[in-house]
Amino acid sequence: MDWIVPFILTVITASTPLLLAASGELVTEKSGVLNLGVEGMMLVGAIAGFAVTATTGSAVLGIVGAMCAGVLMSLIFAFLTLTLMANQVATGLALTIFGVGFSALVGSGFVGFAIQPLPSLSIPGLSSIPVLGPILFGQDFLVYLSFAIVVGIGYFLTKTRAGLILKAVGDSHHSANAIGYSVIKIRYLATMFGGAMSGLAGAYLSLSYTPMWAENMTAGRGWIALALVVFATWRPGRLLAGAYMFGLISVMQLHAQGAGIHVPSQFMSMLPYLATVIVLVIISSDRAKIRLNAPACIGQAFRATQ
Amino acid sequence: MNASFVKRTLAAVAAVGALASGMGAAHAEDAKVGFVYVGPIGDHGWSYRHDIGRQAIEKEFGDAVSTSYVESVPEGADAERVIRQMAQTGHNLIFTTSFGFMNPTEKVAKQFPNVKFEHATGYKRADNISTYAARFYEGRYVAGVIAGKMTKSNIIGYVGSFPIPEVVRGINSFMRGAWSVNPDVKVKIVWANTWYDPGKEGDAAKALIDQGADIMVQHTDSPAPLQVAENRGVLGIGQASDMIKFAPKAQLTAIVDHWDEYYVARTKAVMDGTWESTDTWGGIASGMVDMAPYTNMPDDVKALAEETEAKIASGEIHPFGGPIYDQAGELRVKEGEDAPDEMLLGMDWYVKGIDAELPK
Numbered sequence: 001m002d003w004i005v006p007f008i009l010t011v012i013t014a015s016t017p018l019l020l021a022a023s024g025e026l027v028t029e030k031s032g033v034l035n036l037g038v039e040g041m042m043l044v045g046a047i048a049g050f051a052v053t054a055t056t057g058s059a060v061l062g063i064v065g066a067m068c069a070g071v072l073m074s075l076i077f078a079f080l081t082l083t084l085m086a087n088q089v090a091t092g093l094a095l096t097i098f099g100v101g102f103s104a105l106v107g108s109g110f111v112g113f114a115i116q117p118l119p120s121l122s123i124p125g126l127s128s129i130p131v132l133g134p135i136l137f138g139q140d141f142l143v144y145l146s147f148a149i150v151v152g153i154g155y156f157l158t159k160t161r162a163g164l165i166l167k168a169v170g171d172s173h174h175s176a177n178a179i180g181y182s183v184i185k186i187r188y189l190a191t192m193f194g195g196a197m198s199g200l201a202g203a204y205l206s207l208s209y210t211p212m213w214a215e216n217m218t219a220g221r222g223w224i225a226l227a228l229v230v231f232a233t234w235r236p237g238r239l240l241a242g243a244y245m246f247g248l249i250s251v252m253q254l255h256a257q258g259a260g261i262h263v264p265s266q267f268m269s270m271l272p273y274l275a276t277v278i279v280l281v282i283i284s285s286d287r288a289k290i291r292l293n294a295p296a297c298i299g300q301a302f303r304a305t306q
Numbered sequence: 307m308n309a310s311f312v313k314r315t316l317a318a319v320a321a322v323g324a325l326a327s328g329m330g331a332a333h334a335e336d337a338k339v340g341f342v343y344v345g346p347i348g349d350h351g352w353s354y355r356h357d358i359g360r361q362a363i364e365k366e367f368g369d370a371v372s373t374s375y376v377e378s379v380p381e382g383a384d385a386e387r388v389i390r391q392m393a394q395t396g397h398n399l400i401f402t403t404s405f406g407f408m409n410p411t412e413k414v415a416k417q418f419p420n421v422k423f424e425h426a427t428g429y430k431r432a433d434n435i436s437t438y439a440a441r442f443y444e445g446r447y448v449a450g451v452i453a454g455k456m457t458k459s460n461i462i463g464y465v466g467s468f469p470i471p472e473v474v475r476g477i478n479s480f481m482r483g484a485w486s487v488n489p490d491v492k493v494k495i496v497w498a499n500t501w502y503d504p505g506k507e508g509d510a511a512k513a514l515i516d517q518g519a520d521i522m523v524q525h526t527d528s529p530a531p532l533q534v535a536e537n538r539g540v541l542g543i544g545q546a547s548d549m550i551k552f553a554p555k556a557q558l559t560a561i562v563d564h565w566d567e568y569y570v571a572r573t574k575a576v577m578d579g580t581w582e583s584t585d586t587w588g589g590i591a592s593g594m595v596d597m598a599p600y601t602n603m604p605d606d607v608k609a610l611a612e613e614t615e616a617k618i619a620s621g622e623i624h625p626f627g628g629p630i631y632d633q634a635g636e637l638r639v640k641e642g643e644d645a646p647d648e649m650l651l652g653m654d655w656y657v658k659g660i661d662a663e664l665p666k
Contacts, residue, residue: 003516006515006516007516010512010513013509014509104348111348111350112551205504205505209504209505210504210528211533212528212529212533214350214504214528215348215349216502217505217528219502219505221505250506254498254506254509257495257496257497257513258495258510258513258514258519259494260494260662260663264666
């Protein structure tokens with residue numbers, strides 16, 4: 001059973017970037033904005049985080065830089081879709097394509113650089129408890145942050161006035177506008193939060209998961225994060241479960257291969273996606289439930305009527 | 307990924323435009339050499355090494371030769387457009403450096419009989435198409451010898467991309483090298499089903515190390531598996547280019563693609579008018595396969611690695627010298643014979659002793 005602890009550690013690192021990016025997108029979508037540019041924002045965050053860390057030697061500055069870069073990317077999106085009212089789907093796709101190319105351009109000077117990975121927490125005594133020690137007290141701080149953020153978002157959306165306003169804007173922007181809330185301002189803020197979280201997810205990839213910069217290193221994780229939000233029917237708790245289930249299956253298939261379990265590896269690679277589709281079908285069969293959670297105005301442009 | 311496909315398409319279209327606009331500025335040279343790359347030159351692997359070869363041409367001939375390249379060209383209709391554009395803009399030697407460029411190269415070559423084409427890793431030749439590839443499996447044999455000496459757990463972790471002959475041949479060759487010095491070595495193989503996904507390659511490496519592997523070998527393109535080896539305190543072998551920067555304490559050596567001499571020689575042949583259609587499959591002896599410096603190992607292992615490398619170069623050792631049995635126990639190569647190239651090129655079976663099932 002020696003493999004159990006490292007196995008769980010690998011699952012945690014595989015799940016964290018998905019969880020970070022998806023939790024940001026969840027808030028963005030709850031405000032009624034569908035930003036398909038997650039992959040592009042993650043990549044720009046990844047190179048920004050890596051470049052700043054490699055130049056300054058400070059991972060903290062790198063993480064801040066990655067979040068700022070993500071916010072800037074999301075501001076491009078927000079300006080086009082919220083101010084100029086461009087189509088959100090098309091703009092989001094364009095943002096991803098832009099992010100892929102832009103990060104490669106900026107990153108061309110950083111290929112082959114090596115940096116120190118993010119340090120893991122180490123609490124004397126606690127971190128050396130068998131099994132639970134390394135899992136609970138031996139992660140880098142972004143892992144703890146990702147959990148805190150999910151809990152925070154859950155609290156924010158259900159228990160705070162600001163969260164309820166955000167949901168109101170996402171569910172009926174005309175009503176929210178009529179009673180005096182600034183729909184555009186709130187959506188800007190929600191989109192920026194999504195950008196910051198995507199940037200953070202990118203930084204996790206380039207600073208902790210695989211501490212290096214390589215072109216297109218997100219390899220589709222931004223799209224998985226987008227799918228996870230729907231998979232979780234816009235609920236933070238389910239998002240956490242979904243991200244970890246996804247991480248678990250993808251790592252499990254690699255372990256099964258190494259252990260010589262004779263299942264076709266192509267089938268194993270497909271499993272996480274298959275699981276997503278199956279769960280989507282199960283969840284969607286309860287139409288009332290999905291309608292309760294899905295933001296009614298998602299993807300719709302808003303123009304104040306007066 | 308959809309997005310990356312679109313990006314590559316856009317990049318290719320933009321590159322074709324750039325090439326066309328540069329056409330007017332062309333002046334008379336002895337040779338104008340074009341390169342078509344499948345990936346970005348910043349991949350620190352396959353395309354990067356081809357571009358190093360292109361730079362070697364520039365260094366060698368200076369102003370007498372001009373070179374140009376188009377990177378991130380998708381293997382499809384765009385490839386044909388890019389290659390045709392190159393042929394139309396006065397290039398007289400064009401290197402197409404991915405297996406998937408085979409048919410586009412053949413098609414364009416028919417229309418431009420005076421332009422010389424060089425296609426990497428393919429098998430379709432014509433009067434104006436040469437093919438070339440490298441015997442990377444020779445490097446893998448040397449790496450296997452080192453791993454056989456250095457492993458303590460006797461378990462090798464091998465991250466594969468796809469079960470194609472190139473990769474299967476590499477696994478077989480590596481293990482034959484390892485068994486030549488340590489018959490107890492076992493290999494665990496994980497197929498990532500991708501050439502390039504640093505996160506997934508790294509996770510595969512972690513899974514293998516968790517299951518006892520203490521030497522990481524990879525046939526995927528990113529340095530992630532080696533980096534994981536470094537962090538977990540085990541050893542590893544680099545791929546395509548020297549990856550020592552990513553794993554200063556873990557990299558034993560790396561199997562490096564080295565096209566410089568071949569590219570220079572072929573350019574010279576065009577300049578001298580001696581170019582002929584050939585089929586080159588070069589190994590350590592030709593310099594196409596290079597070993598990165600032997601590091602993180604005791605002197606006797608280093609000496610053995612150097613000796614093995616020299617013996618492969620001289621032909622004294624053939625990584626696939628008989629007798630060779632497959633997993634079913636069938637004799638594939640008789641004692642005293644070497645596996646013929648056709649067998650190596652189509653290798654879709656593991657040698658006896660590999661305890662894994664080849665995905666079909």
